[in-house]
Amino acid sequence: MMKKLLSLLCIGLTFLAVGCGNMTGSDSGDEHANAAVLDLARPVHPPADFAGKRVLVAFFSRAGENFEVGYIEKGNTHIIAEQIAEITRADKVFEIQTVNPYPAAYQEMTKIAKEEQASSARPALAARVEDMDSYDIIYLGYPIWYQDLPMPVYTFLESYDFTGKTIIPFCTGMGNAMSGMEEDIPRFAKGAQLRKGFGIQGKFVHNNPDEAKLEVANWLASLGYTN
Numbered sequence: 225m226m227k228k229l230l231s232l233l234c235i236g237l238t239f240l241a242v243g244c245g246n247m248t249g250s251d252s253g254d255e256h257a258n259a260a261v262l263d264l265a266r267p268v269h270p271p272a273d274f275a276g277k278r279v280l281v282a283f284f285s286r287a288g289e290n291f292e293v294g295y296i297e298k299g300n301t302h303i304i305a306e307q308i309a310e311i312t313r314a315d316k317v318f319e320i321q322t323v324n325p326y327p328a329a330y331q332e333m334t335k336i337a338k339e340e341q342a343s344s345a346r347p348a349l350a351a352r353v354e355d356m357d358s359y360d361i362i363y364l365g366y367p368i369w370y371q372d373l374p375m376p377v378y379t380f381l382e383s384y385d386f387t388g389k390t391i392i393p394f395c396t397g398m399g400n401a402m403s404g405m406e407e408d409i410p411r412f413a414k415g416a417q418l419r420k421g422f423g424i425q426g427k428f429v430h431n432n433p434d435e436a437k438l439e440v441a442n443w444l445a446s447l448g449y450t451n
């Protein structure tokens with residue numbers, strides 16, 4: 225009887241662990257994977273419905289004094305954007321930059337970001353993706369700012385016709401969650417189809433880029449990338 229109870233408890237705990245594991249990386253939770261489904265030492269193939277399609281990785285990210293990581297030379301989202309581009313062999317990487325850069329000092333920039341969010345600002349961008357028409361799959365990266373996308377990302381989304389294109393969001397934040405605003409992306413990106421995105425903790429990316437890359441690989445495998 226005791227043995228049976230113990231084995232039931234084990235099954236219960238295993239189920240709980242698997243359940244929590246499924247939540248990490250792409251949606252929420254705090255754990256990090258330590259083994260990738262994709263072998264990054266071997267060629268990686270896109271899902272069948274991506275075959276022959278052109279891939280753009282567009283991201284917004286901020287270097288300077290940042291949340292929990294001190295002064296950084298390269299933003300957390302920037303690191304993930306490069307990893308996605310490398311693994312998917314993206315055709316282009318585009319950094320979304322504002323005409324007026326955000327201050328490097330954290331307090332100063334948070335004040336501006338807050339004001340921009342309160343006024344639904346659309347900060348002017350420094351450059352366009354001139355050949356946007358030629359891309360089919362767009363990985364779109366950003367840091368979470370106040371449970372939302374940074375306002376310049378909305379400027380980006382409203383700057384193009386996304387008809388026939390697929391947007392796949394990814395973000396970094398305080399935890400492994402996404403901002404919660406992702407389902408609204410097609411409201412701003414006219415014509416876009418949306419695929420399941422990926423959220424990862426910015427501090428973890430900064431401190432453990434190689435492990436973060438394995439999580440990126442796991443997420444890409446969940447989208448259908450294979451070896």
Ligand SMILES: Cc1cc2nc3c(=O)[nH]c(=O)nc-3n(C[C@H](O)[C@H](O)[C@H](O)COP(=O)(O)O)c2cc1C
Nearest residue numbers: 285286299300301367368369370371396397398426
């Ligand atoms: C203005 C501002 C607001 C933020 N708001 C949130 C938030 O609401 N939720 C969250 O999880 N992280 C929040 N963060 C943390 C960032 O999302 C996190 O540090 C991220 O990794 C930064 O990415 P980056 O280095 O690519 O700019 C905020 C950071 C800043 C600077």
